[in-house]
Amino acid sequence: xxxxxxxxxxxxxxxxxxxxxxxxxxxxxxxxxxxxxxxxxxxxxxxxxxxxxxxxxxxxxxxxxxxxxxxxxxxxxxxxxxxxxxxxxxxxxxxxxxxxxxxxxxxxxxxxxxxxxxxxxxxxxxxxxxxxxxxxxxxxxxxxxxxxxxxxxxxxxxxxxxxxxxxxxxxxxxxxxxxxxxxxxxxxxxxxxxxxxxxxxxxxxxxxxxxxxxxxxxxxxxxxxxxxxxxxxxxxxxxxxxxxxxxxxxxxxxxxxxxxxxxxxxxxxxxxxxxxxxxxxxxxxxxxxxxxxxxxxxxxxxxxxxxxxxxxxxxxxxxxxxxxxxxxxxxxxxxxxxxxxxxxxxxxxxxxxxxxxxxxxxxxxxxxxxxxxxxxxxxxxxxxxxxxxxxxxxxxxxxxxxxxxxxxxxxxxxxxxxxxxxxxxxxxxxxxxxxxxxxxxxxxxxxxxxxxxxxxxxxxxxxxxxxxxxxxxxxxxxxxxxxxxxxxxxxxxxxxxxxxxxxxxxxxxxxxxxxxxxxxxxxxxxxxxxxxxxxxxxxxxxxxxxxxxxxxxxxxxxxxxxxxxxxxxxxxxxxxxxxxxxxxxxxxxxxxxxxxxxxxxxxxxxxxxxxxxxxxxxxxxxxx
Numbered sequence: 001x002x003x004x005x006x007x008x009x010x011x012x013x014x015x016x017x018x019x020x021x022x023x024x025x026x027x028x029x030x031x032x033x034x035x036x037x038x039x040x041x042x043x044x045x046x047x048x049x050x051x052x053x054x055x056x057x058x059x060x061x062x063x064x065x066x067x068x069x070x071x072x073x074x075x076x077x078x079x080x081x082x083x084x085x086x087x088x089x090x091x092x093x094x095x096x097x098x099x100x101x102x103x104x105x106x107x108x109x110x111x112x113x114x115x116x117x118x119x120x121x122x123x124x125x126x127x128x129x130x131x132x133x134x135x136x137x138x139x140x141x142x143x144x145x146x147x148x149x150x151x152x153x154x155x156x157x158x159x160x161x162x163x164x165x166x167x168x169x170x171x172x173x174x175x176x177x178x179x180x181x182x183x184x185x186x187x188x189x190x191x192x193x194x195x196x197x198x199x200x201x202x203x204x205x206x207x208x209x210x211x212x213x214x215x216x217x218x219x220x221x222x223x224x225x226x227x228x229x230x231x232x233x234x235x236x237x238x239x240x241x242x243x244x245x246x247x248x249x250x251x252x253x254x255x256x257x258x259x260x261x262x263x264x265x266x267x268x269x270x271x272x273x274x275x276x277x278x279x280x281x282x283x284x285x286x287x288x289x290x291x292x293x294x295x296x297x298x299x300x301x302x303x304x305x306x307x308x309x310x311x312x313x314x315x316x317x318x319x320x321x322x323x324x325x326x327x328x329x330x331x332x333x334x335x336x337x338x339x340x341x342x343x344x345x346x347x348x349x350x351x352x353x354x355x356x357x358x359x360x361x362x363x364x365x366x367x368x369x370x371x372x373x374x375x376x377x378x379x380x381x382x383x384x385x386x387x388x389x390x391x392x393x394x395x396x397x398x399x400x401x402x403x404x405x406x407x408x409x410x411x412x413x414x415x416x417x418x419x420x421x422x423x424x425x426x427x428x429x430x431x432x433x434x435x436x437x438x439x440x441x442x443x444x445x446x447x448x449x450x451x452x453x454x455x456x457x458x459x460x461x462x463x464x465x466x467x468x469x470x471x472x473x474x475x476x477x478x479x480x481x482x483x484x485x486x487x488x489x490x491x492x493x494x495x496x497x498x499x500x501x502x503x504x505x506x507x508x509x510x511x512x513x514x515x516x517x518x519x520x521x522x523x524x525x526x527x528x529x530x531x532x533x534x535x536x537x538x539x540x541x542x543x544x545x546x547x548x549x550x551x552x553x554x555x556x557x558x559x560x561x562x563x564x565x566x567x568x569x570x571x572x573x574x575x576x577x578x579x580x581x582x583x584x585x586x587x588x589x590x591x592x593x594x595x596x597x598x599x600x601x602x603x604x605x606x607x608x609x610x611x612x613x614x615x616x617x618x619x620x621x622x623x624x
Contacts, residue, residue: 171199389445
């Protein structure tokens, strides 16, 4: 009986186990079927892609970026071939061993590489190093079999032919940021692409960049290409033809390099009087955009951004300076137009101007004696313009300054252009919460105080003086060309305003500016040319107010950062103006001594390249 029960219990247990086993089998097959369904139905596209990437790869073919040329067709920015080193992580095998071997001969940022690999898919290429040397190319090729997944690709690299020439205008390239990539509507941009970061490279990014191409290639297990299956060629970007003349540009940048290796910080702008075309524009110190083309190193970047003279700043459009005595052109025209003076109005200069308890000194301590408008501009008499400014008032002076375009951007198109500052009574109330003081008008009348201008505004002002009162929009692009050379878009002169003044008043000022350079007492005699009549105005812009050198340590010279800025603005030829020039040398002292000789050399170079028509003999300069 006991045996029977035991046998019965054994039979029931076996049946129970069979049922459990059967359930497990069914569940296992169900799970297996569901996994097959998941892989075959839901994930088939993804897995097919992975499988294809083990055999067929889609390779991007970068487009040649459009060239940038000067007005005569000379190439400023081109493309050159570069060898770039890439890694495909999936094909790399023992990645640590490969990178260790590679680092024996080639230096690269391993931390950056790891970060980019973490952010990329395993079968996507990651750049190890751009523009490697031929010696490094030879090392990789010789060790090709022991460096799986690591390969070289020849790709176009931006090439700035004259290195730092016009670098602030041309701009530079940089790798597209993650934020820009997320905000970018154009899906053709990918991580690792280089885009225009500044200057014309940035402004005309869509014009210059071109369109990428693609090719399908068959690869082996190490990622080495076996053969091309299909190919869609890239399309080159369009070319920019600039208004710049490379000969004039090179000359003025050489002048800014100074003598004995001493660089002159500042800006020079050369602009055509009848059209507004920019013939040359330079800001110093500058930089070499070639250092950015393949990705700038942290060391080079830190050197640029920590430099106390700010080489990345484009002083031509965002450098703001007191205009100094160049502003006397505005004050003089305002005085004539408002009738507070006539050309022959004579004012006595004893070397100072009194206003209440305040005394405002002329640059010439002994004074100029009795001077009229012509003599006051030629000799740059401060007291004469103190007197006019006091009679006019700050708001009237500001009205004429704004007619010249001061206080507003010129809309040249380069990024971060500043608007300068034309002070008024209302401006001070809004910004300083204080009323305007009469003494501030005295300073403002000779371009000091709150007045601020940019070099491009000064050039634009002189264009209006030279051409009879027409304010032109300055521009840098003559046309956009397709890669084959066909013109795609032309750019033409644009009038943005009129001075709306008596032509005789403007001619009085022009005649005085002629004798600033050519007269016996002119402050810009160092800019005089033998066969070309130059007209201009010097200026010395005070940086800090100091009573005398005694405020500094006895016997020590004034530190460079405290010295005055040197201005010279001019146009030539006097009888039929062709170009206007604006020169500012930071901490350069007197405009006639430092800035005027630079303008003279620029005029000389320009007229060597573009000789003017002979001057009528009756318009020869007269000594004052």
